[in-house]
Amino acid sequence: DAMVIQNPRYQVTQFGKPVTLSCSQTLNHNVMYWYQQKSSQAPKLLFHYYDKDFNNEADTPDNFQSRRPNTSFCFLDIRSPGLGDAAMYLCATSRKGGVIYEQYFGPGTRLTVT
């Protein structure tokens, strides 16, 4: 009964080689988020989709892009990964709107850049 699924759990890419991480959800939630979590640090919000509306955080590097082709799927594209982009990438979802809806997190994808 997995609710937020992230594939793969571990991803290795080469310096400068584009990589895509995927997230899917079975909750039919309207909002989907991507967070970056570096070692021993708290998760950092990169961007979120409210339905099809994309909301980028001001300090998210241009190297990070996202696509949401439908309600269930959301992708994180890193166009030219650097060594500093090695991290755990977390996907989360929540119901539409309001302050009372909790976020459901996936297990994360750990990205290694060689």
Next chain:
Amino acid sequence: DAKTTQPTSMDCAEGRAANLPCNHSTISGNEYVYWYRQIHSQGPQYIIHGLKNNETNEMASLIITEDRKSSTLILPHATLRDTAVYYCIVSNTGNQFYFGTGTSLTVIP
């Protein structure tokens, strides 16, 4: 969003109550207090949230001071599985969370 301050780490004996404090002195009137926890190598997990009244659910209790400048998460009977990093977050949208540094709770047998 308001910032939060939490102790870096805490220990708690198994079976005892764990009381995790959080300061959010600049919280505004429409901001909720949320608590999440993250067990090692997993995604964060929602625990509880509140606005100004104390809240209780099957996992924990949340005590918010009358001036709303601080709160305490209470795990009534801590178990080894409660060992995790606990994050206190304030947000007025529920959609944009800015995690603080969190408290690493270790439950000791």
